[in-house]
Amino acid sequence: MENTNTATSERVSILDQTPSLNSLRSSAVSSNTVPVTLYINGAEHTLQIDPRVTLLDVLREYIGLTGTKKGCDHGQCGACTVLVEGHRINSCLALAVSYDREQITTIEGLAEGEDLHPVQEAFLQHDAFQCGYCTPGQIMSAVGLLLEGNAKTDAEIKEQMSGNICRCGAYANILAAVRECNNQQNSNASAPQAK
Ligand code: FES
Numbered sequence: 001m002e003n004t005n006t007a008t009s010e011r012v013s014i015l016d017q018t019p020s021l022n023s024l025r026s027s028a029v030s031s032n033t034v035p036v037t038l039y040i041n042g043a044e045h046t047l048q049i050d051p052r053v054t055l056l057d058v059l060r061e062y063i064g065l066t067g068t069k070k071g072c073d074h075g076q077c078g079a080c081t082v083l084v085e086g087h088r089i090n091s092c093l094a095l096a097v098s099y100d101r102e103q104i105t106t107i108e109g110l111a112e113g114e115d116l117h118p119v120q121e122a123f124l125q126h127d128a129f130q131c132g133y134c135t136p137g138q139i140m141s142a143v144g145l146l147l148e149g150n151a152k153t154d155a156e157i158k159e160q161m162s163g164n165i166c167r168c169g170a171y172a173n174i175l176a177a178v179r180e181c182n183n184q185q186n187s188n189a190s191a192p193q194a195k
Pocket residue numbers: 069070071072073074075076077078079080081090091092093
């Protein structure tokens with residue numbers, strides 16, 4: 001008959017020599033970090049991060065800029081929208097290391113001192129939010145839309161904002177806010193230039 005006491009004591013001694021899962025994880029993470037420099041709202045941030053960390057998590061967890069929201073974390077809701085070099089992206093789908101030395105703008109970077117960005121003003125004037133959770137992403141997406149300059153009609157605004165979901169259903173007022181900024185931009189563009 002097998003001596004189970006011996007088998008058990010051998011198992012214990014092997015387990016005693018085996019590093020814990022947590023220590024394996026932390027040594028794997030610390031030995032696999034890479035440096036990255038991000039320019040966020042004009043400020044330089046140099047970090048040592050795991051290359052698998054998303055830009056959204058860097059903004060929220062490493063830098064403390066929690067204005068950018070995590071909704072689905074799967075590229076479905078647009079709550080995490082930020083601008084990279086003026087182009088809007090879903091930061092939950094973006095690896096931070098991919099944006100080394102690039103300019104990133106978040107909702108915290110739009111206002112100039114006490115002066116809100118025109119899109120922020122328009123959202124306030126048109127009451128374009130309820131709970132506000134989607135609002136930073138909506139505003140950043142609208143700023144991106146204006147920079148792209150391709151929307152001429154309500155249908156085009158709706159299509160180009162369709163990546164941003166609002167669970168409260170504030171779409172009519174969001175559209176009104178974006179429309180006002182878009183019309184203003186288009187009329188400025190078509191106004192005769194002073195000689
Ligand atoms: S949190 Fe990024 S798209 Fe939803």
